[in-house]
Structures are given as structure tokens and as C-alpha cells.
Amino acid sequence: MPELPEVESARAVIERAGLGREIAGVDDSDTYVCRPHRPGQIRDALVGRALGAAHRRGKSMWCDTTWDGPELGIHLGMSGKIVIAGPDGTEADGGDYWEGRRRPGDYRWCRFALTFADGGRLMLVDPRRLGRVRLDPPVASLGPDAATMTPAEFRAALASGTAPVKARLLDQEAVAGIGNLLADQILWSARINPGRRVDRLTGDDVDRLLRATRRAVRSALADGGVHTLGLNGFRLAGARCPRDGAPMARSAVGGRTSWWCSVEQAV
DNA sequence: ACACGTGTTATGCG
DNA sequence: TCGCATAACACGTG
Numbered sequence: 001m002p003e004l005p006e007v008e009s010a011r012a013v014i015e016r017a018g019l020g021r022e023i024a025g026v027d028d029s030d031t032y033v034c035r036p037h038r039p040g041q042i043r044d045a046l047v048g049r050a051l052g053a054a055h056r057r058g059k060s061m062w063c064d065t066t067w068d069g070p071e072l073g074i075h076l077g078m079s080g081k082i083v084i085a086g087p088d089g090t091e092a093d094g095g096d097y098w099e100g101r102r103r104p105g106d107y108r109w110c111r112f113a114l115t116f117a118d119g120g121r122l123m124l125v126d127p128r129r130l131g132r133v134r135l136d137p138p139v140a141s142l143g144p145d146a147a148t149m150t151p152a153e154f155r156a157a158l159a160s161g162t163a164p165v166k167a168r169l170l171d172q173e174a175v176a177g178i179g180n181l182l183a184d185q186i187l188w189s190a191r192i193n194p195g196r197r198v199d200r201l202t203g204d205d206v207d208r209l210l211r212a213t214r215r216a217v218r219s220a221l222a223d224g225g226v227h228t229l230g231l232n233g234f235r236l237a238g239a240r241c242p243r244d245g246a247p248m249a250r251s252a253v254g255g256r257t258s259w260w261c262s263v264e265q266a267v
Numbered sequence: 268a269c270a271c272g273t274g275t276t277a278t279g280c281g
Numbered sequence: 282t283c284g285c286a287t288a289a290c291a292c293g294t295g
Contacts, residue, residue, distance in 0.1 A: 180274085226273060
């Protein structure tokens with residue numbers, strides 16, 4: 001399930017296998033995934049064009065389209081995956097985070113598809129349908145990308161308000177790209193309780209959070225996903241902190257299940 | 268049967 | 282209007 005690193009893999013596969021191929025057909029019939037567009041609206045806007053550059057900011061990605069066409073925005077939601085098939089049906093896909101839950105050629109959960117003139121297809125495969133495809137997606141309100149933000153941008157994201165620090169890390173308008181697993185990893189790495197209010201963070205706390213964020217994002221990008229991070233396997237009932245062996249605590253913070261070391265990250 | 272979920276967003280409240 | 286909390290969304294999985 002995608003956070004920034006998985007979305008970057010999806011963007012890269014589009015860049016590698018999806019650009020410059022003439023779009024001959026579009027299946028935009030899933031009105032939930034393609035909301036607020038009407039069926040056929042995305043098709044009419046894209047047929048005859050091709051995808052240009054593939055961009056990403058946080059967990060949102062979008063492609064330019066040729067002939068001054070609209071941008072095509074794709075969000076993977078909780079369970080989306082990009083699959084690109086060549087004319088011969090050979091697949092390229094955007095990462096292994098589905099861990100074998102889908103076999104090549106299984107398109108039961110295809111919610112959106114571009115059919116190229118060469119016979120290939122670009123698909124959004126998404127069991128839960130929380131992914132989203134839309135023209136000219138609004139990305140201006142997103143915060144700086146967690147992979148490329150400056151220290152000043154990160155400090156600014158934490159500089160005002162009273163929200164729990166984890167809720168702020170998850171706020172895509174503050175910083176774009178951090179999801180639930182990445183947030184737990186960052187807070188564990190920086191030894192900060194997820195419920196700590198941002199106005200109670202010291203300068204040193206913020207510095208540790210910045211370093212932990214860079215480390216976690218870079219590591220997940222290099223290793224292929226958030227499930228490769230150190231806390232993986234320790235967000236479980238009965239788990240003990242891999243650093244000091246203390247019990248891992250669990251509660252909901254920022255509306256999401258959160259795990260932290262009951263000793264190192266005590267309030 | 269039932270609770271859970273790696274994301275987003277509409278709604279409600281102070 | 283702002284900042285924050287919560288429920289809702291859809292649906293497969295354990």
C-alpha cells in the first residue's frame with residue numbers, strides 16, 4: 001500500500017514504459033474512481049494524445065499530455081497499483097508491495113485503463129477503489145515533497161498550531177508523502193511520542209525529526225518501499241522495541257493506528 | 268461474522 | 282474562517 005516510495009516506483013514505471021505511446025482508448029467507466037468526471041469525459045480529452053513527462057509530489061502523480069492536452073492525475077489511494085502491459089501482454093509494474101496478491105494477467109481489479117494504439121495498456125489496478133484518476137488534479141495545495149523538501153520547509157511545517165506531531169506529519173498540505181507507516185518509523189527513529197503536540201517540540205526534536213524523515217524516505221526509496229523500514233514487523237500485538245526490548249505501545253493518533261516504544265518514546 | 272486497514276475528504280465543533 | 286477531530290468512503294483479508 002503506497003506511500004511516497006511506492007508512488008515514486010509507479011511514477012518511474014510510467015516514465016519508463018508509458019510515455020509517447022498514442023492513446024487509442026480509455027476506460028473511465030468507474031465513476032467513483034474517476035469522480036467528478038462523467039463517463040467518457042477523460043476518454044474524450046485523451047484519445048489521440050500521448051503521455052508526456054510523469055511528475056510526482058508526495059503521493060500524487062500526474063502526466064502531461066501532448067498537443068497541449070490536460071494533465072492526467074493518478075492517486076493510488078490505499079490499494080492502487082500501476083500496471084503497464086506491452087503489445088504482447090508483457091507486464092511492467094510499479095513495485096512489489098502487493099507481495100504476490102496479484103498474478104500477472106489478473107485484471108479483476110482494473111479500475112481505469114488507457115489502451116495504446118500499439119495494443120498495450122496502462123492500468124490502475126485497485127481492489128478497494130480508493131484510488132483516483134482525474135484531469136488537471138489540484139496539487140497546488142500540497143506541501144513540499146518529503147523527499148526533496150528543504151530544512152526550512154520542514155521546520156515551517158511544524159512551526160504553528162497545536163496538533164499532535166504525527167497528525168501534522170500525515171497532513172499532506174504540511175508535508176507531502178508521509179503515510180502511517182513512514183510516520184511511525186520517523187517518530188520511532190527520532191524517539192518522539194506520536195501524540196506530542198507540535199508546539200511542545202524543542203528545536204532539537206525538530207532537528208531529529210528532519211534527519212529521521214530524510215533517512216526513512218531515502219532508505220525506503222532505495223530499498224523499494226516502506227515495508228523495508230526498520231519498524232516493519234514490530235507494529236504487532238506483543239511486539240517489543242527492536243532497540244531496547246521494551247513493549248511497543250499502540251493507540252490511535254491522528255485517526256490512525258500508531259505504534260511506539262513505550263520507554264524511548266514515552267510522553 | 269466481524270474487525271481491520273500503508274489514504275483522502277466531507278462534516279462538525281469550538 | 283481557522284485548526285483540529287472524527288466519520289465516511291469501498292472492499293478485500295485474516
